[in-house]
Each structure stands twice: as C-alpha cells, then as structure tokens.
Amino acid sequence: LDRITGQQQGTTAWHDFTEAQESAFKRSLEEFNDGRDDTLNAEAPAEMEKELETALPADQGPETFNWAHDWIGRYHEQEFVYDASDDLEIDLEETYTENALEAVQWEGAVYGLPYAIETVSLMYNPEYVDEPPETLSEMVEIMEEYHDPENNRYGLSMPSVDPYFLSAWLQAFGGSLFDTESEELRIEDDAFIEGVELLEESIWPYVPGDPGYDSQIPVFSEGNAPFAINGPWELEGFREAGVDAQVAPLPDVDGGDPTPFTGVQVWYFTSQLESADESALETTIEWAEWYTTNEQAIIDNAEIQGLIPVHQDYTDSDNADLGEDVLTFAETVEMGTPLPTHPKVDQIWDPLESGLERVFNGNESAAQAMESTAQNIRDRWE
Amino acid sequence: MSRFTRYTTSIGRWIARKLTWPRRAADSARVTVKQVRTGRRTVRDVAKTGVGTAGAAALLLVLLFPVYWVLAASLSQGSGLMSSQGIFADPRSYNLEAYRWVLFESSFTYAAVNSLIVVSITVLVSMSVIIPGAYALSRREFLGRRGILYGYVLFTQVGAGLSIATLIALYALFVNLGLDNNLLVLGVFYAAGAIPFNTWLLKTFMDNIPVSYEEAAIVDGASQWQVIREIILPLSKPGIAVVLVFTFLAGWNEFVIAQTLLQSHNYTLSVELYSLIAGGGYETPWTEFSAFAILFALPVAAIYFLAQSYVEDGLSFGGMSG
C-alpha cells in the first residue's frame, strides 16, 4: 500500500549520476548509512531540474541533491535552498579550495558543500596523434589531415553549439557572457564575437554536421576522429568502446587564452530543511560533510570520472594518487573560470545556443547572430 | 471451471488461427499452381495478385522501418545505434545483453509493477463508469443528455493536451490534497481523462445494436438489468474490447503527468523509459533504450495484433457512413 499511495519516509537525496557513477555513489551511501538510525535514501528523478522546480515549493522535494554550482543564484532567489552556515561543523576555509567555497556561497549564505570541480578538455586518439598539439594551429593541421566526411572520418568530435563546451574559445579573447557587477550582457562585445569567429574558422569545419551530443560521440568512440573535446564523464565510455583516449590540456590560441567554464559539483541544501525535523537536518549535513571529505569518495570520483577534488588535502599534494587524467583536467581547470551563478544567466543559455546554431549552419554571421541573440535575451529579462 | 477451460481453448484456437498462416499460405500457393497448370487461372491473373501483394508488403516494410530499426538496435549491444558502420549492425554481433540488463539490472520490473497498478485502476475505474454511461446515452432519454453528449464530444480529444496545459494546476491540486505521488490517484486521473472519448465511442457502438433485440428480451420477460446483462453487454463486446484497449493505453503510455506527479521510487514504465534518455548524462544509451522500449511496448502491440478484428469492428462507425 505504501507503494501505491507513495508516501515516502525519511531523508532523501536526489542525484543524476550516470550508471557508472551510480555504483560508486551507492557504495559510499551504504557506507555512510551503515549504523545510522536515520538513513539517507537516494533517488534518481527522470529530469531533476524540472522536478525540483515543482517539488521544492510543494514541500515534496529532497533534502539534498547534487548538481553544478550554477543554480545557486537562482535558487537563492526562488528560496529553494537552505543556508546551513549555522549548522555546519566543518571548517570551510580549512577544507575546500577558495574557488569551490566561493561557488557554494551567495551573499554570505552557504547553500551546499562542494565535492569536485570539472571542465571539458581536449582528448586525443593516440592511433592518430603521437603528441597532443600545443597550439590550436597545430591542432587544426592535424584535423585538416584527417577530416574526410565522405569516408566517415572527421577532425574533431564535440557537442558543437553547447556554450559550455565552447566556452574555452568563446572567452578566449577576453569575452564573457555576462557581467555580474553591472548585470549586463556581454555577448555583443567584439571580444566575444571574435571567439565565435574563431569557432567558425578553426573548429566547426572539422566536426560532424549534426551538432547534437548523441551524434558527436560515436565519431570519436569508434575511432573515426583524432580529437574530442569533452568532459571527464565521457572518458570511461570512450575507453570501453575501445579507443585509448588520452587527455590533454586545451591548446593555446594565438592572441588569446582558452578560458573554459568550470563547474563545481555541489551537494545542495534545499529549502526542505527549513521545516525538517532534527534528524533529517542532521543526516543531510553529516552526509554533505562526510561525502565531501571522504577519501574513498574523492578517489572514486577522480579515478572513475576524472573529477578534480576540491578538498585542499588532495589538490596541494601532487603525490596523491589520483591518476594522470585528473592532473591534466586540473591543468585545464586552472585556465578556466567558474560558471556564472547570477539568476539572469539562466535566461542566456537557450537563446545563445540557438544563436550559435544559426552561425554553425551558416545562416547568419557571428555578429548578426549575437546581436539578435542579445536582443532575444534582453526581451526575456523584461 | 468448464467455462474457464472453454475460454482458454477458444483463445488458444484464436491465437492458433492467427499463427497458422504459413500453412494456409502454402496451401493456397499449391492450389494456385495447380490452377495455373490446369488452365483455370491465367498466369497474368496470378501475376497481378503477386505484384499487388508484393507492393503491399513493400509498403509495409517502409512504414514499419522504424520498428525494425529499434529491434535491430536493441540487439546490437556494443555497436551503438548511431554507429558509423551503417544502419544495420552486423547481425552476427546481435546479442540479448540489453534485454538482460533491462530485465535484471534496471528498474524495469519494479516500474512494470507500478505501471500495472496504475493501469488496473485506470481500466477498472473507467470501465465501471464508461459502460453504464455509454448505455444510458445510447438507450435512455434524460435531462441533460444532449448537453453531456456535446460536452463529451468536445472533450474527446482534448484530454492529453489539456493535461499538459493544466499541469501545474493539477500538481497544485494534488499536492494540496496530499494526493501527489500516489499511484492510485494517478490511475483514477487517467480514468477520468479517458471518459469522454471512450464513452462516446462505446455509445456509438451501442447505437448500432438494433433495439429489437432488447424488445425481444423484454417480451421474453427480462427485466431492465437482465436486458443489459444478457443482451447489451454481450453484443457490445467488440466495442468494450476496443474501449478496454484504449483505457489500458491511456494508463500504460502516458508520461508527462506521471513524471510530474510521481517520485522516482514510484515511476511507471514510461517515465523510466524517459529517464533513460534524459537522465544520467548527455548520451542516450540507445541499445538499452530500445530493449526497454520494446519490452514496454510489446504487450500492447501483441494485444493489438491479436485483437485486430475486434478493433476493426469496434471502430467501425457503420452508422456514420454515408
């Protein structure tokens, strides 16, 4: 009957781990729950973002969930998150890197604890490439050599219009999406448009025609492309498919610096905790503290998915055995800048993606597209 | 008991009839050859039939290509759907790995039980109001009959879109009443949505049952209830079968509402299927998705295939032609 009426008990965490990640997560969860009176239950909703959106205001949501830090601003505004600064027992400054700590805070409140940081980087197939290219022009040369769509061979595999994957180049010449201080849109700036033009010139000619994620992946995983640009989560999949994918830092750009977005992975504290009973609050806080500091979890994350730790103990010491890949990703993270968290940014992604797609398809020039996109976004802000 | 065995044997015979076509096809082929040889049928005549049949079969192949494609994909574990080797993976590499995964490792079975719970409620509740409603609308005169009928016709096809439109309102309603995340309520909700179309459908069907059967029964001394049980219901069988299938589908296939109202431990199959695409990373695991989808759609497809004549009868708007 419980199942039919579905009334759920206990403290809950929502997650959106992939299958590979899930087993490690489950292991951690078991370990955490072992011996606890109030255990933490895990659930994986079909579409976490939408479901949080309805469940939280209705008091039907989880106590915690994991996601990149970029929702902090909006969730603060919608009052979906809980400020746990008074409840935390851990010394934040001592434990997490500065970047990461900044990411989970908003106007002084602590809305979650960070456990990793990630970004996209270059990957290459050693069958085609001996040494990873140092500069973009080297990379273009190699892509040029292999690119031959007629025979199912491409230069690069990359979700081609998703701003997250393109951010390194879009922001290569000093451009950015949004100025958090002045709350102004920056995509019409010359620096940003230059970034788009760089894509047009050096990147897009070498990817498969369908910019979508699902279409791009197989090109690399089946060994039909020398390069891919993707995140640590895909590494395992590539290797399982039989490509000995290697990670490299993003190549330098003439006259600029590739600046990818980085995402801090966070266990959020939700507004559910405001009315929650003592034990639920305790469980949630303890879980976040435990997970973000647990060695096994950190190593699992690093090894399985190439997630870069944000725990100071593991970043400083090069001796920590986290593997090559993580170190390489860490190098890329160094170049990057955190995803903006301002609520207004939320309205930027979709229009920007459409705008980029129009340029990708050759329907509009970079400047035109950005101009109309900016207009579009401003309309939405109203 | 004997009734049960009678039903099972007749169902068995019915399935057997559906499945023995190769033998019958061979028989008629033999006869045709004989006819041509004895000059009873011209070669041209046979050829025309051959071309017609081949054309129809070709059309069918084209139409059902997506089905074939998913089927192939579900068997191609290890060589993704978007494989650059082509649409059709090498049949030698076909394996049942994905099905094993769906059945034993995914939450398929668990969600299937949820789906079954929802569907049984939907079917039970909707049938128990649709049949009397259709009967009354078809056979009785009462206050507001035309109004209700009009309303039902207007709402026949609005159900699905309406639910999306009123999604948030529904959610608010359910949450406020504490009825969200409740399979029972979800089932009842589907039943409610299925009422207008199916009531109207069944009513149209019942309209074509001649009144004289009822009159005969009344003259034979049957009471109102006996007339319904002994005459109307048995004669409405094809219509009821179709409505049964439709209400079943209403509960089995719906996804948007289920996703909104249910939490993941209560997901039905359709939401689980969707979370295969949407959840957990960027990439769609096509093979698993296909296997999952096929196992999900198979029962309904099988019912359709076997109940074809009922469906054709039940959807025959005989009274509407002309």
Added chain:
Amino acid sequence: MSSSLRNRVVGHGRERLPFDVDSVGLAGLLLVAPGAVLFLSFMLFPIAFLIYLSFTDATHAGTVLGGEASIIGLENYAQLFTDPQFWQSFGVTWLFLAVSLAIKVVLATGIAMILTHARVLGKRYMRALVIVPMGFPAIFVITVWEGMFSGARYGPLNQFAGTYNSIVSGFVGVLDSLLFFVTVSAPELLLADLPIQWLSGRWSAFAAYTITEVWLAYPFMVIIIVSALQDVPMDLHDAAKVDGAGYVHRFFNVTLPAIKRPVLFASILTAATSFQQFLIPFIFNGGGPSRQNELLILYGYREAIELHEYAFASAIMVTAIAFIGMFMWLAVKKGNLAEGIDSA
C-alpha cells in the same frame, strides 16, 4: 413526404425503450453521473485554476504553490497578443496541423485501399501489423524518430539519402560511359546535400515533426478507413462498372463518398491531437531552431517550466484551450458530428 421518410430513417436510431419517458430519466442520469462527475472533477478544477492563474503575476512554481501571486487582470493577455513568439507559435501550430492532416488522410486512405484490395493476399495480417504502432508509447515513437532524423551522416535517413545519391550518380555514371563524347556529371539539383541537418533547419525540422506526427496517427486513420471501406457495398462498385466507370471514377464516385464521413470524423479527432502536440518538438529540438517551430503547448510549457513565467504560460494555455474548444465545436457543428449525437 420525403421528409417524413427521412424522419423514419433517421428516427430509427432514436427509438428508445418503452416507458422511458415516465421515469423522468432518473435512471439514465444516475448511470451517466459517475462518469461525468469524475471527469469534471479532474478537469474543471484545473481549468478554473488555470484561468485564475492567467490573471495573476505568478512567476515560478514557488509563487503558484505558495499562493504568493496577486491578480493583475488582463495584463498577461495583452502581453501575449503582442508577443511575436505567440503568433509565431500559433501560426506554426496550425500549419503543422494542416500539413500533417493532409498527409495523414492521403497516406491512410492509400494504405487502407491497398490493404483491403482483392489482389493483396494476407491483407488481414498486414492490417494487423500496420496498426501495431498505435500501441507504442508516444514517447518511444518520438525518441526513435528523433534518432531517425539524426543529422549525422550516418543517421538512418541520411544514410538513405546517401544511398539515393549513389544511385543517382551511379546512374549518371552509366550514362556517362555510354555517351563517351560528352562528360556528364550528376546534376547538383538531383543530389541531396549530405548530411542533411534535419533538426537544425526550420523547414526540415518542421518536416520531421510532420512525418513523426503522421506516423503516430496513421494507424488510427487506417483502421477507421478500413472499416469504412468494408462497409462500402460491392453492389455500388458493380453498378458503377456497369455504368462504365473506370478505377479512378469509381474511387471518386463510390469509394470516397462512402468513406467521407468516417474520414472526416477521424480527421477531426487526430487534428485536435495534432493541435496539442507537445512531445515531438519537446523531444526533437525543443521547438527549434530558434523557437521557430515551437508549437503552442510547448510554448506554454517552456514559459512555465523553463522560463518561470507561470502566469503568462497560463494565459497561453487558456488561449490554446479556447482555440481547441472552438475548433472542436465548429467541427462538431459543421462536420455534422452533431448528427451523430442526435441520431446515433
């Protein structure tokens, strides 16, 4: 005279059982009531709530559920009717409805005719197969078609296009070697430019929607038309043959009129569903590119769920419901479905 005869014909269906009128129809009312009440209780409240919301300033779900919204009158509607995106969605929705309906009707009629034709053996099995997709969950069908329309070179449809290209060039190549004085190369016009970005082009995405919609709805149409075709008296065909009518004339003069009403009926039903199509654009490309194909319901859904404009979204939904209601009402009136109500 003819009118009284007609009354008798039509009235036939209106016969009711004896002594019905006395009982003031109480029994009848009691029989329909549970269904009607159940339906209304699940439909009426949400609609009322939606209408209420459309007059408020609710933004994200929190404001709706928390009851923090306040009434602002018709502002949302004013904004809606001046929003170019609304008119864009509105137009493309009707276009989608019309195009997919036209294709559906023609295709389904064709299939139904073929699958009832005397020259086709095993047509019962083929019919059984052809309606199987009706049982597939929409979400499944749509996802599969999304895969079919993959813009990758090795997306299934692009592969077909590739095969087509090589057939064309192969054919031209044969021509070329036959006529060795001139060099013939495959004309660009005949060749598809591969890979086709189905879902990135405005019209190709629209075409993809349409094809998927057609595939979703054709089985229902086919069944209805097959049933209707089987009710066409053979005698009428014989009479037309004797009258000197060939196949085409028989189709237009005997078959078509006989299946007209069922087809009309099925058209209205599926058109109403098309109008509310949501999953196809939602799954395919979110109504893209650049919201150019954002069908009405998706438009509302996005405004609510993704853009956190619940009140505005409610105004869209209310408008959509109003239109679909009007459409059905007109269809019922003009399409004489009301006759079905009265007589049948």
Added chain:
Amino acid sequence: MAQVRIESLRKEYDVGTVVAVDDLNLEIEDGEFVTVVGPSGCGKTTTLRMLAGLEEPTSGTIAIGGEDVTDVHAKNRDVAMVFQNYALYPHKTVFENMAFGLRMSTDMSAEEREQQVVETAEMMDIEGLLEDKPDQLSGGQKQRVALGRAIVREPDVFLFDEPLSNLDAKLRTTMRAEIQRLQNELGITAVYVTHDQHEAMTMGDRIVILDGGELQQVGKPTHVYENPVNEFVGGFIGSPSMNFLEVDVDERGDTVHLTGLEEEFDFELSGTYVDRHAGALEADRYTLGIRPESVDFTEDTRNSITAGVSVVEPVGSDNYLHLDLAGEFIARVSPEIEPQPGDDVTLTFDESDIHLFDPKTGRDVLGPTKEPPTMATS
C-alpha cells in the same frame, strides 16, 4: 390461451401529429387466429407492439384473459412475439435463444428448461441446430427458431409481425402450413400481421383490415372477400384487384339501370334485385365494383360492355385480360381464351356479383344484406 379485448385504442406519435392507431375496438376469442392486413403505415405494427406492451397506448385499454393489462410492463405480460426480422440473439446459441424466455419468466429448474426446449425443438424439427448460432442458420431455419422461441414459453397470446416476409415463395408455403398446424395444436390465441394477401386469406379464422389507423372490417376471410364493407376493402382484398366503374343510377319506370359514366354501358337490374335492395339506392352516382373472376364474356349486347384488350397476361392456370376500361380493368379467364391485344371483347356480369359503393363514403350500399358482417364488438 386467452381472450384479447381491445377497446378504443389510440396511439399518437410525435405529440399527436401522427395518429398511428385510431379508436380501435376488437375482440379476439380464446384460441382464435386473427390476421391483420392493410397498406404500409396503416398501424399494424403499432397495434401489435401495444399488445406486446412495447408501446404505450395514448388512450384506450387492452385486456388479456379478462385482465386489464394496459399499464402492465411488457415483461409481465404473458405474450410472445415473433419479429419480422426474427430478432434472434446473435450471441446465443439456438438453445440459449429458446431457453432465455423460460429463464426470464418462469422459475423452472435448468433440467426442466432443457427438457422443454428440446421437446419444442423436436416439434419444430430443429433439434439438430440447438448448438448453432443464428448466423449459421438459413432464413427458414431462423424463422423456425424464432417460432420455437415463442412457442416454448406457451404464452397466452402469440403476436406475429410479418414473420414470413423475408422468405422465398417455396419456404413461405411450408412455413405457413407449419404455423397453422402449431397454432391449431397448441390452441393459443394468435394475432398475425402480414401484407401477403394469400397468407391473410388462408391463415386467419378472421381477418382484420386496417387503413390509416382505422379499423375497416373484421370477418371471416371469404365473407370479407365477398362482402367488402367499402371500396377500400374491396380494392385491397383480392388479387388481381376488384375492378371499379363509375356509374349513374337511372330509374326508368320499374327498372333500374346503371349507366357508365365514361364508358358506353347500360346495365339493367332485375326487379327482384331492386326490390331486395329497396331503399339502398338513394344516391344517383355509385362506384360499381366487380371482381376479375366474375367477368363473363357474352355475345349478347344487352347488359354488356365492349372493350379493347390491351394486354393478355397468361399465368398458366388462367389468362388475365387487361382491358381498355376505366383505367385498369382486368378480367380473369381460363387459359383457353386467348384474344389478341387490340381485339374487342364484349363482357357482362351477374347482378349478384356486383358491389355498389357510395363514392363519397366508400361504403357498399348493397353489402349488409347478404350476411351481417361480424363487426368489431365493443
């Protein structure tokens, strides 16, 4: 087995705009077989349905076996009806069809029911069909099952609504005999609607003729044939139809002459005849009715009429001569008489065979003298 008594029965449809049955009075004896005829739409079916309880009379009463059943629901009247289209339950076997009524209206045990059904089936010679469904049966078999279904209940009254109209001629003859035999054997009161002349004449103890919802005549078939009360009945009963001629009545001294209005024709009535009908011939214009078989040929020019033959229809046993007289005038003659179309023939008839109808009321002014027609009682 019961007497049926219908009093001032009236049925209106559509709020009185259609009067299907108008002030009908009729008494049917226990065990009697009554046939009901009339043109299409005259109210035959409506009357039957009111008897069965399927239609509520607008006014008037119906009594069965002395008990007023006007307000009794159909299911509580002990009548059985055989519908024109049989109305066999298509989803039930023949056995179940027949057992249904017993199951509904008696509290017999299953064995008793089975026994009774099987007995009846044997009587109807359909015991081999008991396991079949109606759509496996031929028309004649269906018919017999429908009869069997009615008979098995041994009702008070049988109602038949054109039960044979869907059958072919041969089968009809057989079934007709069968129904008669059964009704005789069982002695159940029966009301039999038909539009077949022959059935109406041969099957009924009495025949009821309706027109426009009103009763025209009731009586023994031969009596009605010979003494139609009015022009309608005269024209309706008999095939080929009675011939009609418009005549003037001309009293010339002692004798009375009938002279043709459009035809040259002078027919002198004998004195005894005139005496017998004294007082009847008051108007001076009548419609003269004469049956085709009463037309004789003569050489005599007195009391005769000469007409051209337009068509000769040989039907084997007789020849029908269509004559150029008063629109449609048919003489039935023996097959040896074969005039050619275009020939002139002279014909006459016996004064005892003629009918004189009042052209306004249509009533036969000579009619009632021969034998009082058994009119509807009240």
Added chain:
Amino acid sequence: MAQVRIESLRKEYDVGTVVAVDDLNLEIEDGEFVTVVGPSGCGKTTTLRMLAGLEEPTSGTIAIGGEDVTDVHAKNRDVAMVFQNYALYPHKTVFENMAFGLRMSTDMSAEEREQQVVETAEMMDIEGLLEDKPDQLSGGQKQRVALGRAIVREPDVFLFDEPLSNLDAKLRTTMRAEIQRLQNELGITAVYVTHDQHEAMTMGDRIVILDGGELQQVGKPTHVYENPVNEFVGGFIGSPSMNFLEVDVDERGDTVHLTGLEEEFDFELSGTYVDRHAGALEADRYTLGIRPESVDFTEDTRNSITAGVSVVEPVGSDNYLHLDLAGEFIARVSPEIEPQPGDDVTLTFDESDIHLFDPKTGRDVLGPTKEPPTMATS
C-alpha cells in the same frame, strides 16, 4: 439493342468446387424480353453478372450484337443492370445518379446529358424527385430511379436482377406494367431474373428455367406451362404446384391403364390417346403430373379417385382443397365448392391434361408431341 448469344458458358467458384453455371447455351433475339427463373442458388445472378462483365466465365463465350465480349471489361460493354437492392449511389441526387452512366460512357455535353436525364425522368414520372437523395425516396420511387438510371443510357441490353423483390404487392403490379411498357417502347433486349412465378409468366416473351446451374427449358411461358419437359419444370412452374402421383402402366389388351402405386386408382387411357403416344410409354412406372386447376369432380367411379379433404383454403376467387393424397395434393375449385375438412370427394381429370414423367430422368415422355419446344440454340 442487340442480340445476345451465350455459348457453353460455365462458371466455377472456389476452385471448381462450386459450379454455379454449367454449359449454358442460349440465344436471345434483338428486342426480346426473357425472364429467368429457378430455385435459389441455381445460378441466375451468376449468369446475369457474367453478361454484365462483372464475373469472368470459367469457360464459354458471350456475344452481344454479334461481337464476342467474353473478355471485354464491364465498363466497356453497353449493358445496363438493375440490381436487386437498386444500388443507387447514396450520396448522389437522383439526377446525378441518372447522369452518372452517361457521363462515364458517352461524351455528351452537360446540356445534352441534362436533357436526356430530364426526358427519361419524365417518362418514369420521377421528374419531381431529381433533387432528392436516394434515402429520401420510398421503395417504389427508388425502383423507378434505378430503372431510369438504366434506361437513360439506352444500352444494348437490359439486365434485371429481381428488381421488384423488395416491393410490396401493389407496387409490384404497377412497376411490372411499367417495366413492360418501357421495354416495349424502347425495344431493348432484356434479361429479367425473378423468383416470382407471376412475373416470370406474364412479363417474358420467353422464359428460361434453370436448376443447379443447368438449363432446363426455354420457351414461351404458356408453352412451358403446358408442356414442361421434365418433372422439375412441371413442379416449379405454376402456383399452386403441379400434383404428382406415382403410377404403374398396365397394358390390358387394347387399353392402357394407369394404376396408383399408393392410392387406389385406375385410370384408363383412351385408344386414340395411346396411339398418338405410341412408343413413348416404354417403362412401366411413371410419375403422373396434373395441375390443380385440371382436377375435376365427378360422381362417376370410373377413371376417378376418392380422397379425403384435409384443409380448405379459401382465397376468395377460388378455393384450394388440400387432399389426403400422395403427400400434398391440391385441387383448385371455384369458391362455391366448399366441402368440409374430413369430407370425401371423388375426382378425375382429362387425359389430355396429364403429364407422365420418367421417374429416373424426370423427362416428360408425352411432352414433345404437342408442339416442339423452342430449345436453346447453339
């Protein structure tokens, strides 16, 4: 307007398991009206459909107007068919129904078509219905429209498939006359299938009798009535049916006696009669056939037979006496003769009226002497 010639026509269904028409030979003159009768399932409809081109013969040829049309598609034959259920296009008005054939098979202009349709409609008296749809028409009106649709095309051949079987008796009589008048006027060859005795006898110039797919007899109706070639035709044509008695032939010196097998009955044939049929009476057992109207009553005990009366059926113009003889034996007598059931009557008949059928082949051994029947030509 054309002659129709059918040669060795054969039609099999279901891979030869059903032979619907078997080796049919028939020649129909230009302008002739031929009626086709036979029991249900004898192949009447099949023959007609082959003539129309709706069914492909298994073997044999059909020629219309001297031209072999066996392989010509229906739409290219100039025939018009009136279907049993009319088969009017339900969505077309009467006008459109009638104009459709003209539109399809001629290249008349719209005005010409309209003129022709209106003319025909006037001829059929349906010009007031031109704008109506078929379901607004009564049965008789539909019938006339169906006829009109056939007539308007002025085809080579008319085919009628039981066109009147759905109509009531009165309407049937009227329509029958109408069809005959029209066919006469237009002079178009017509083949008319019916199972109504009366229609078959009265309408046809010649009558064709089929049984089990085989031709039994062709000839003028009266000739066939009087001289059925075999027992089947004898029994099939005529209503009530011919009576049959099993008899032994007994040569007693100079005279020949027919003695009843089951009945006590001794009938002496006259010398002249025997001489005339010399050589015909070779077997010693025959089935004697005698028509109900040929049965006379006598007081004489010679050449007579006594039987009990079981039923007296008064049909107004005659009485039918059912006698306890040879299963079913009917005598048609005038309505004055009214014995009571149970009475004994003595009956006899003229030797010229009897038929003797060979019990094995069924052929009438006396038959061919009177007049050579017009058999099918080939």
